[in-house]
Amino acid sequence: xxxxxxxxxxxxxxxxxxxxxxxxxxxxxxxxxxxxxxxxxxxxxxxxxxxxxxxxxxxxxxxxxxxxxxxxxxxxxxxxxxxxxxxxxxxxxxxxxxxxxxxxxxxxxxxxxxxxxxxxxxxxxxxxxxxxxxxxxxxxxxxxxxxxxxxxxxxxxxxxxxxxxxxxxxxxxxxxxxxxxxxxxxxxxxxxxxxxxxxxxxxxxxxxxxxxxxxxxxxxxxxxxxxxxxxxxxxxxxxxxxxxxxxxxxxxxxxxxxxxxxxxxxxxxxxxxxxxxxxxxxxxxxxxxxxxxxxxxxxxxxxxxxx
Amino acid sequence: xxxxxxxxxxxxxxxxxxxxxxxxxxxxxxxxxxxxxxxxxxxxxxxxxxxxxxxxxxxxxxxxxxxxxxxxxxxxxxxxxxxxxxxxxxxxxxxxxxxxxxxxxxxxxxxxxxxxxxxxxxxxxxxxxxxxxxxxxxxxxxxxxxxxxxxxxxxxxxxxxxxxxxxxxxxxxxxxxxxxxxxxxxxxxxxxxxxxxxxxxxxxxxxxxxxxxxxxxxxxxxxxxxxxxxxxxxxxxxxxxxxxxxxxxxxxxxxxxxxxxxxxxxxxxxxxxxxxxxxxxxxxxxxxxxxxxxxxxxxxxxxxxxx
Numbered sequence: 214x215x216x217x218x219x220x221x222x223x224x225x226x227x228x229x230x231x232x233x234x235x236x237x238x239x240x241x242x243x244x245x246x247x248x249x250x251x252x253x254x255x256x257x258x259x260x261x262x263x264x265x266x267x268x269x270x271x272x273x274x275x276x277x278x279x280x281x282x283x284x285x286x287x288x289x290x291x292x293x294x295x296x297x298x299x300x301x302x303x304x305x306x307x308x309x310x311x312x313x314x315x316x317x318x319x320x321x322x323x324x325x326x327x328x329x330x331x332x333x334x335x336x337x338x339x340x341x342x343x344x345x346x347x348x349x350x351x352x353x354x355x356x357x358x359x360x361x362x363x364x365x366x367x368x369x370x371x372x373x374x375x376x377x378x379x380x381x382x383x384x385x386x387x388x389x390x391x392x393x394x395x396x397x398x399x400x401x402x403x404x405x406x407x408x409x410x411x412x413x414x415x416x417x418x419x420x421x422x423x424x425x426x427x428x429x430x431x432x433x434x435x436x437x438x439x440x441x442x443x444x445x446x447x448x449x450x451x452x453x454x455x456x457x458x459x460x461x462x463x464x465x466x467x468x469x470x471x472x473x474x475x476x477x478x479x480x481x482x483x484x485x486x487x488x489x490x491x492x493x494x495x496x497x498x499x500x501x502x503x504x505x506x507x508x509x510x511x512x513x514x515x516x517x518x519x520x
Numbered sequence: 521x522x523x524x525x526x527x528x529x530x531x532x533x534x535x536x537x538x539x540x541x542x543x544x545x546x547x548x549x550x551x552x553x554x555x556x557x558x559x560x561x562x563x564x565x566x567x568x569x570x571x572x573x574x575x576x577x578x579x580x581x582x583x584x585x586x587x588x589x590x591x592x593x594x595x596x597x598x599x600x601x602x603x604x605x606x607x608x609x610x611x612x613x614x615x616x617x618x619x620x621x622x623x624x625x626x627x628x629x630x631x632x633x634x635x636x637x638x639x640x641x642x643x644x645x646x647x648x649x650x651x652x653x654x655x656x657x658x659x660x661x662x663x664x665x666x667x668x669x670x671x672x673x674x675x676x677x678x679x680x681x682x683x684x685x686x687x688x689x690x691x692x693x694x695x696x697x698x699x700x701x702x703x704x705x706x707x708x709x710x711x712x713x714x715x716x717x718x719x720x721x722x723x724x725x726x727x728x729x730x731x732x733x734x735x736x737x738x739x740x741x742x743x744x745x746x747x748x749x750x751x752x753x754x755x756x757x758x759x760x761x762x763x764x765x766x767x768x769x770x771x772x773x774x775x776x777x778x779x780x781x782x783x784x785x786x787x788x789x790x791x792x793x794x795x796x797x798x799x800x801x802x803x804x805x806x807x808x809x810x811x812x813x814x815x816x817x818x819x820x821x822x823x824x825x826x827x
Contacts, residue, residue, distance in 0.1 A: 302704070398746070398749075399745055418728070421725070421728040421729075431745055432820070433742045435740045435742065438740070440705055440708055469822075473823070515780055516780070517783060517784075517813055519810045519813060
């Protein structure tokens with residue numbers, strides 16, 4: 214089954230305690246595509262770039278079965294640029310520069326060839342843009358998932374609440390879940406979010422794993438304890454890409470299959486942080502992924518007989 | 521098999537965002553005993569109290585199979601007193617008052633009736649006192665576990681490093697593991713600690729669960745996502761009590777059984793935080809504990825076929 218992913222394709226400059234990377238390829242849709250393309254073809258990309266975006270990167274994505282018909286290329290303009298510096302704990306960062314560039318005019322169109330897709334991943338964008346994409350689809354996908362961030366809660370909360378009514382799943386981090394609901398307890402926040410529209414909710418906790426909620430059910434996926442987190446940029450999008458990629462591959466949106474998907478997403482995210490940008494995601498093979506998933510199984514498997 | 525637990529029996533005054541509790545019973549050995557006595561008898565307590573410590577609390581502990589021969593009662597003196605205030609995230613707190621009282625003269629003796637115990641849990645105390653207890657034992661226990669804290673790393677690091685050579689397992693929180701080793705990465709910190717003496721290491725991460733390390737193996741136990749954490753005081757000691765209680769009950773110190781023990785410890789800790797002090801621990805039944813352990817199984821269980 215096919216997966217549409219909407220989001221940024223961009224340049225990032227990143228500083229971590231381990232080093233610096235200047236103007237490397239990034240963006241939410243880029244990470245989603247690199248992760249998801251391990252599991253499902255086609256991944257149908259919707260984004261906007263300037264004519265500075267590297268042709269080799271586009272070729273590499275195409276080679277992996279990513280369709281780029283929905284990627285608008287704006288002549289004589291620059292791609293979205295973000296620059297940030299991570300703190301020692303790698304869970305927090307300061308944004309140094311945000312140059313919207315082409316993103317300021319992003320008005321995504323769904324190409325005819327994408328119509329009929331069963332899965333839709335709406336990356337972190339203005340709620341209005343997210344809603345437009347949903348409304349452009351002639352047939353409602355089997356599962357619509359969306360990401361968002363604090364910026365939209367502060368500047369466009371009413372639009373955000375409208376989009377939430379149209380989606381099946383929200384994927385946010387713990388701080389965002391708290392800000393969206395006003396609850397500090399993630400269990401209370403989850404209950405509140407599940408009344409806003411989404412039937413499913415994932416709360417990402419970075420190095421502390423992720424929680425999946427549906428009705429009264431909850432599942433916890435750990436993050437792999439890593440010796441070094443080299444660069445966390447894109448880890449959340451990579452997680453979402455692995456998650457949606459597995460769902461789209463199997464076409465199964467049962468809670469049990471979402472558990473598998475969240476482990477696969479966590480495994481992909483654990484690769485992402487090992488090198489700057491999407492570098493590591495371009496290297497990993499099916500064998501690497503299987504071995505990493507096995508590590509997650511070993512990490513949390515235990516046997517208790519209750520007598 | 522029997523379990524010796526050494527630590528404080530005390531009074532605590534606690535403020536949380538949910539309320540206040542004034543001068544309630546606490547202390548590391550109290551929590552360890554309440555948790556462990558669900559699994560193993562006898563729990564053999566070593567502590568020191570003033571004559572202000574409630575007789576009913578001693579009777580309740582005895583009723584649960586806790587031996588108190590090793591608890592010294594000092595006439596006309598007060599029990600150790602701690603007072604603290606938790607921040608909204610419940611993971612951090614300010615200490616308001618620490619009155620050592622009888623604890624200033626704590627020089628624990630191991631009663632003859634305790635000799636031969638197979639398991640020893642050394643609560644957070646001066647490293648010198650922890651070492652004294654180990655040296656008082658005529659037969660080395662099958663497993664010696666110890667807790668410690670930042671205070672001893674700052675004031676008695678060299679003694680602490682000596683005790684570490686005599687124990688099998690260290691149980692600390694993430695901040696303590698970082699401070700002890702100078703590594704921010706918990707995986708690196710764990711590797712370093714496993715060269716200092718202990719063969720096993722547990723790193724507690726509060727609401728983010730706990731990690732168990734041995735050689736190159738690692739196991740992760742989540743914390744149960746709770747709607748309200750009412751009072752975290754004693755949760756770490758309750759965790760240790762459930763963990764050591766299960767090991768002492770089964771006499772099995774294999775890595776697989778330690779996984780079970782860490783889940784049981786986490787289950788006990790999840791009860792502890794539901795009410796002020798050890799209140800909730802006095803109420804729970806075997807049926808409650810089994811149901812809670814089942815919740816942990818459900819929380820992390822998933823099936824993935826790697827093909």
